[in-house]
Amino acid sequence: MTQTVSLNDIKNIISMQLGADRVTEDDRIAEDLGAESSDLANIISALEDKYNIEVDRGNLEGIRTVRDVYLEIQKAMNERQD
Numbered sequence: 001m002t003q004t005v006s007l008n009d010i011k012n013i014i015s016m017q018l019g020a021d022r023v024t025e026d027d028r029i030a031e032d033l034g035a036e037s038s039d040l041a042n043i044i045s046a047l048e049d050k051y052n053i054e055v056d057r058g059n060l061e062g063i064r065t066v067r068d069v070y071l072e073i074q075k076a077m078n079e080r081q082d
Contacts, residue, residue, distance in 0.1 A: 003051060005074045010047065014066060017043045025067040033066075047073050053080050 011023040018033050029035045035043070040063060044055050047069070053076040063069055 003077070005051065005070065005077055007070050009050070010070050010073060011066060013046050013050065014043055014069065017046060023066055025065070025070065027066050028064055029066065029069070030064075043069065044072075048076075051077060053077055 007025060011025070014020065014029075014033070015023045018035055018039060020033050023033065027033050029040055029043075037060075040060060041057075044057075044060065047053075048055055051073060053073070055072055055076045059072055063072060
């Protein structure tokens with residue numbers, strides 16, 4: 001069974017990790033949600049656990065928005081299925 005990436009799941013995990021009431025896909029992780037680099041690492045770790053994937057830590061520098069997180073998780077899912 002193929003697991004799909006859910007933007008809502010990603011927004012919920014980001015919301016829980018950062019204590020944010022509302023998270024949109026256009027929110028900037030640092031500027032809008034107040035996350036630090038360690039927060040982003042924790043978010044990615046939680047998503048890796050949820051989706052049983054590994055994200056290349058070298059790609060984290062390019063993550064700016066919630067949508068970027070979604071795309072990076074989707075990319076890791078696709079790589080796992082190849």
